[in-house]
Amino acid sequence: MSEVLARIDKDLPEAIDRLMGLLRIPSISTDPAWKADCAKAADWLVADxxxxxxxxxxxxxxxHPMVVAHGGEGERHILFYGHYDVQPVDPLHLWNRDPFDxxxxxxxxxxxxxxxGASDDKGQLMTFIEACRAWIQVNGKLPCRITLFLEGEEESGSPSLIPFMKENAAELTSDIALICDTSMVSPGVPSIAGQLRGMLKDEFTLHGPKIDLHSGHYGGPGLNPLREISKIIASFHDDTGRVAVEGFYDGVHEVPAELKRQWEASGFDEADYLNSVGYTKSHGEAGYSCLEQQWARPTLEINGLWGGYQGAGSKTVLPAEAHCKITCRLVGDMDPDDLRVKLRKHVEDRLPIDARVTWDSNxxxxxxxxxxxxxxxxExxxxxxxxxxxxxxxxxxxxGSIPIAGFFKTVLGMDAMLIGFANDDDAIHSPNxxxxVQSFHKGIRSWARILDRIA
Structure with a gap:
């Protein structure tokens, strides 16, 4: 092991150069204009x-293509997952340099x-590849049979992922899946993700009059959809921050004492976490720490709210419609389909006379x-x-939510372990x-040590 680690240290400049080469490829998966570059990134990884x-x-x-690679031999079979596609770079003017330079x-x-892509996810996936490189260079072989599964659509909803996994289940199924697309709880504190929140998305439109109405003619007797939707949204939470939708917490469990102890000793600074984005206090569910609110409690958030005139100046109307986008983060055994029914019932039970609601069908x-x-x-x-x-x-x-971890279980019947070396200030999905470099260097060394112990 000492020789492998020494080789990693010696070859770090070359490893960084290789990462730079991958980062120069603008593999933006959500925009068809970059389709050829996604294929180029896949080809770059195949060649390497x-x-x-x-x-x-x-x-x-x-x-976009999936990269599948096999190496090593033996009874023990480990799969590693990462993704080579990246988020769009807009707004470009907020970058201090060319995002692909x-x-x-x-x-x-x-x-x-x-x-x-330096952190999400090219730098992270290359930590594992560089660990494999050092193993092979020092020992002439890998410590066990390893399959790499690198996706090109993670940042655009992974539409090809489940069909591909089903079609290639025999090839991809292994003893355990390793995922490097997560962060450390605080700088320098190595972290293994034991749970990820799920996700429920919904959107509704509250309809009132047939058309926008003159507020001089109907202001007073008219039903205003914006006012009514505001009442409904206000009913989602009580004064303690607890979600007030009936049955919302079905399937939610309290954090075990030992796990809570680890979280409390993790070095997480709640004040820094809040102050870094301009908060002076937590505004979440009362009685729970920031880490519990973020990792172990469900949420109901309003992500978008609009209606009526949006242009410059004033237009004196009662709008015909008001719109709301909602997401819920799920924990424990919460069932997204069951929760959707409860959430919609909560809204529909509060509709006034002369109002109706339509829901997003996606x-x-x-x-x-x-x-x-x-x-x-x-362990x-x-x-x-x-x-x-x-x-x-x-x-x-x-x-957050990383669906691939659940798909490994539901589609391939295998457990996953998520270990990442990103920091919360890496500005993933954002400018700059x-x-x-420490995350990259020690990430490589970490995977080498992990392979030594679990292979």
Whole structure:
């Protein structure tokens, strides 16, 4: 192991150069204008993996290619997942440099790699590939049989993912899946994600009069959809921040005491977390810490609200319609389909006479993903990370949703372990995205140590 780690340290400049080459490819998956560049990124990865001994291919899908690579041998079979596509770069004028002209910059906390995809997810997936490279260079082989599964549509809803997984289930199914698309709970604190929140999306339109009405003629006797939708939205929460939809908390569980202890000892600074975005206090559900609110409690958020005249100046109308976009983050055993029924009933029960509601027909929802942290690999990985970072690694939750973790279980019947080295200030999906050089370097070393223990 010491020789593998020494090789990683020695070859770090070359590893950074390789990452820069991948970052220069504008593989924006959501915009058809960049389709050829997504294919180029897939081909770049195939060439790099083949150069170190994997048998890699770019597999076509109705959308962007999947990269599948196989290496090593033996009974033990590990799958690694990452994605090579990136988010759009708008607004471009807020970037300090060309997003696809990556560079190393010095900051108060150390050097960072600046560029779109540096953290999400090219820098992260390359930590695993570089760990494999060092294993092969030092030992002539990988420690076990390894499959790499690199997606090109993660940032655009993964429309090809489930069909591809089903069609190639025998090839992709392994003992465990490793995912590197997450962050550390605070800088320098290695973290393994034990649970991810699910997601429910919905949208409704509240209809009132047949047409927009003159407020001089109907102001007073007329029903105003904006006023009525505001009443309904205000009814979603009580004064403590608790969601007031009947049955909303069905399937929600309290955090076990030992896990809560790990979270409290993780080094997370609640004040810094809030102050960094301009808050002076938490505005969430009373009685729960910020970490509990973010990782272990469900939410109902208003993401968009509009209606009536939106242009310059004034237009004195009662609008015919008002619109609302909603998302719910789900935890535990919450059922998105069941919750959708309860949420819609809550709205419909509060409609006044002469109002009606229509709902979006594009149903989106996925349950929370809870990892099987009792598996031996979680403790083995926790020890490996603790050794590398010289600090106790922690099992954490995540406020976001990474559907692939659940798909590995529901589609392929396999458990997943999520380990990432991003920091909360990496500005993923935003201008001036970055990835700490320390995250990249120690991420490579971490995967090498993890492979040594779980292979």
């Amino acid at each position: 993996l083949n150069s170190i001994g994997f048998k890699a291919e770019s597999r076509p899908t109705p959308g 990556p560079a190393i910059e010095s900051t108060a906390r150390g050097d960072v790699i600046r560029g779109r 149903l989106e929802g996925s349950p929370a993903a809870v990892m099987n942290t009792s598996r031996a690999e979680f 083995q990985a926790r020890i490996a990370l603790s050794e590398e970072w010289n600090r106790e690694a922690v099992i954490v939750g995540m406020g 995205e970055k990835y700490d």
